[in-house]
Amino acid sequence: MRGIERGYTKNKKLMNIAKMSLLSLALLFPLSGCVGNNASTTEAAQEGNTDAGYQKLDIKLSHVASDNTPKGLAALKFKEIVESESGGNIEVKVYPSGQLYGDNDEIEAVQANNVQIIIPSAAKLSGFEETFEIFDLPFMFKNEEHLRAFEDGEGGQQLLATLDEYGMKGLSFWPNGFKHITNNKVAVDEPSDVKGLKVRTHGGQIINEVYEAMGASSTKIAFNETYQALQLGTIDGQENSIVNIETQKYGEVQSNLTLTSHARSEYAVVTNKQWWDGLEPKTQELLTEAMKTATQEGRNQVEKLETEAIEKIKSEGKMAIVELTDEQKEAFKQAIQPVFDKWAQKMNQDIINKAIEAGN
Structure with a gap:
């Protein structure tokens, strides 16, 4: 009996040890599972939220200016x-400097959805809505x-909305600065100095008549072909923002720069409406918010880059710079006022009035 008791006692101890081992394992595995879940969550966060829930999408964005x-x-x-923000699910492929489409074919390309976003000169949209030339009004x-105040207000948003019926959607306005005149013939400090010059413009009717009013002729030439046209003498001058004048190195083929600020170099950000309407609401919201931030980025850069550009032009010393006095600028205003009066009457009067009110 004692032998049996000893055997029983021994077996009981072994069973207790086994129970303890099983209990330890039972406690261990749930904890291991919890650790694994936490690690997966941390890893996903470190990867930039690849499970952000956004649709897979490739967006082509084309424009004709330089990256800088x-x-x-x-x-x-x-x-x-x-x-x-999309965790890499949405890829935006940016094509600068006319690499994908140029001035003359980008609008047709976005209407055909061959490219999803373009950023043309606002005046190039005047064939659909004449009021897009408001930025060219002297x-x-x-x-x-x-x-x-105009662009962010009712007037600007009303103008963008006019593109809807043409298979496009206006997303925003992006800045490039006020326009100034360069040429290689004469230092321009009064309207009569412009007489006889052949000047490159984007081809809008208003800006062409601005130069006609001062006795000059205008020629439509694609932005990325302007340098060569100046170099070959096909034209005498051009108008552009300070940043474009510097980055396109027009100082190499022009000898005079006059800071007129006579019109605005402004862009409209445009997408294909059918493509946009087919996006998931969450994706539309992301693109809209990203566009607001990008618009502000462009605005922040204008003053900074214009200051840097004018300083660089001055330091290079290749162009003589004329800075107009208030009296001289008023002379330019008077010379081209008839152009303003004529075209302002042809545009959407509600939008024009809102533009004027925005300055009060």
């Missing part, structure tokens, strides 16, 4: 935000603050 312009930097900011906007 307000427009170029705003485009890169848009790309950065969209790709980051001395329409007094300063940056006046312009921003």
